[in-house]
Amino acid sequence: MFIAPNSYIDYAFLLDHYSSLVDDMNEWLKTHTPEKDSIGVYADDEPVNKFLSTTTNFVESWTTHEEYEHRNDWKSIPVFFEKVWNEKDFPRFSEHGKKLKGLRQLIINFIAPHGKITLHTDVDNWAKMTQDWGCKCEGYSLIATLKSGMKNSNEETVGTRIRNIKTGADTWAYPLENEFVCFDGLNYNHAITNNTKEWRISAVFDIDKEKFNSNYIKTDKQVCESFKNVD
Secondary structure, rough: EEEEEEEEHHHHHHHHHHHHHHHHHHHHHHHHHHHOEEEEOOOOOOOOOOOOOOOOOOOOOOHHHHHHHOOOEEEEEEEOOOOEEEEOOHHHHHHOOOOOOOEEEEEEEOOOOOOOEEOOOOHHHHHHHHHHHHHOEEEEEEEEEEEEOOOOOOOOOEEEEEEOOOOOOEEEOOOOEEEEEEEEEOOOOOEEOOOOOOOOEEEEEEEEHHHOHHOOOOOOOOOOOOOOOOO
């Protein structure tokens, strides 16, 4: 189920300070690479670079042959994980992110060129947040695309797929750089594909569902909203 991004009650505040996240990400990329300086979500091995500026145990176990085949496609670094802000790598945004209502976790995801995140739900992820916070955590994922090899959404080369578990029907969204999508990854299967030569980089804000306006949640459209003031 896609959800209107502006149904998040702090969406305007997030947009006001989104450029600081972009700035922090660009600074990180000057001295780091996804290949060497991020954690493989499905990978069994330790990162190549033993001197990561931050570490995380945000790791999932692959359960299907397809996940195994693409286990090296999905990497991540934490911005806000286990209730701790990564102020070393994201100093600008951390200052503002601490004020976001209902934020449970913020992860930067990297998808390799011609890679994918295979179809899955976020049951384990939200269970981990429930453990971290000591209370039941359920919510939605608001995702900003920071970098993408897709320059026109009509290309349909970098996409987010939501599958209705009951009907098997798929709905796709093709957000460009600095566009947002939001969905219920806890209760709906979803996957992301990157059929370009560049790394796809996104920021995943996992937010308590109580911080969304229920009048604007459900949508059949492939909703994405742009923040146009970021170069």
